[in-house]
Amino acid sequence: MPVDFSSMQSVVVLTGAGISAESGLSTFRLKDGLWDNHAVDDVATPEGFLRNPALVHQFYNARRRQLSSVVPNLAHATLATFERNFTGEFLLVTQNIDDLHDRAGSQNLIHMHGELLKSRCIACRRIRPVAMDMTPDSLCPDCGQQGALRPDVVWFEEMPIGLEQIYSALACCDLFVSIGTSGNVYPAAGFFQEARRAGAQTVELNLDPGEHASGFDICLYGPATKLVPDFFQL
Numbered sequence: 001m002p003v004d005f006s007s008m009q010s011v012v013v014l015t016g017a018g019i020s021a022e023s024g025l026s027t028f029r030l031k032d033g034l035w036d037n038h039a040v041d042d043v044a045t046p047e048g049f050l051r052n053p054a055l056v057h058q059f060y061n062a063r064r065r066q067l068s069s070v071v072p073n074l075a076h077a078t079l080a081t082f083e084r085n086f087t088g089e090f091l092l093v094t095q096n097i098d099d100l101h102d103r104a105g106s107q108n109l110i111h112m113h114g115e116l117l118k119s120r121c122i123a124c125r126r127i128r129p130v131a132m133d134m135t136p137d138s139l140c141p142d143c144g145q146q147g148a149l150r151p152d153v154v155w156f157e158e159m160p161i162g163l164e165q166i167y168s169a170l171a172c173c174d175l176f177v178s179i180g181t182s183g184n185v186y187p188a189a190g191f192f193q194e195a196r197r198a199g200a201q202t203v204e205l206n207l208d209p210g211e212h213a214s215g216f217d218i219c220l221y222g223p224a225t226k227l228v229p230d231f232f233q234l
Contacts, residue, residue, distance in 0.1 A: 003175070003231065005088075010089040010173040011173060012091045012173045012191075013093065015094045015179045016096065017095070018180020019100075020096050020100055023071060023073045025067075025098055043059040045157055048155075060151040064133070074229055092109045092110070093109075093188070095188055099115065113153060114151070114154045115153070116153065119149045121143060122148045126142040127152050128142070134151070166191070173198065173200045174200055176196075178192060179205045179224055180205070183212045184210075189211065203217065205231060206221055209221065
């Protein structure tokens with residue numbers, strides 16, 4: 001359905017695993033609660049990393065290697081094109097830790113759950129790009145500490161990235177669009193409510209209804225590669 005973007009001054013978009021699934025990236029959080037046959041506590045918590053860093057590194061190394069076999073799809077490309085051509089403020093927030101939005105050309109982008117292609121040192125706190133596998137024997141290139149490098153991803157019990165900027169944008173946006181997310185992971189699941197309180201129109205573009213579908217003004221269902229180009233027409 002066509003939207004009159006010419007009257008809008010600010011648009012915020014949230015994307016989830018559904019937008020990257022069409023590029024061939026499997027969503028590793030499965031319906032049974034396991035992440036690629038691993039318990040969440042084992043591979044997505046600080047305690048899991050302290051308990052078995054080798055397993056955690058193995059898990060994320062596999063995710064990182066998978067990125068080389070996929071490319072951004074039409075939905076990623078459409079959002080990047082929209083950002084370049086939209087005359088108002090645009091913020092893209094992704095829950096995904098892949099780099100497909102980056103490769104598609106999105107600029108005003110927040111990876112609220114971190115990035116697979118970055119490492120963080122728990123000793124000196126430096127964040128650096130990383131493309132190779134990490135192990136418990138890896139040395140931090142900055143402080144030289146062995147075993148201190150971890151994936152720069154946000155695990156359960158940790159604070160998402162960029163929340164201050166995100167909530168500031170939600171408080172003044174005219175339109176909030178949620179794409180390819182189930183709506184059951186907070187705080188992202190509550191972003192549409194923040195936008196509605198600010199008077200924004202809210203839209204869900206998803207393969208199937210999300211957890212809070214009834215709370216959106218408009219809900220459209222189908223593949224992201226079809227819905228996103230149809231919706232974001234300037």
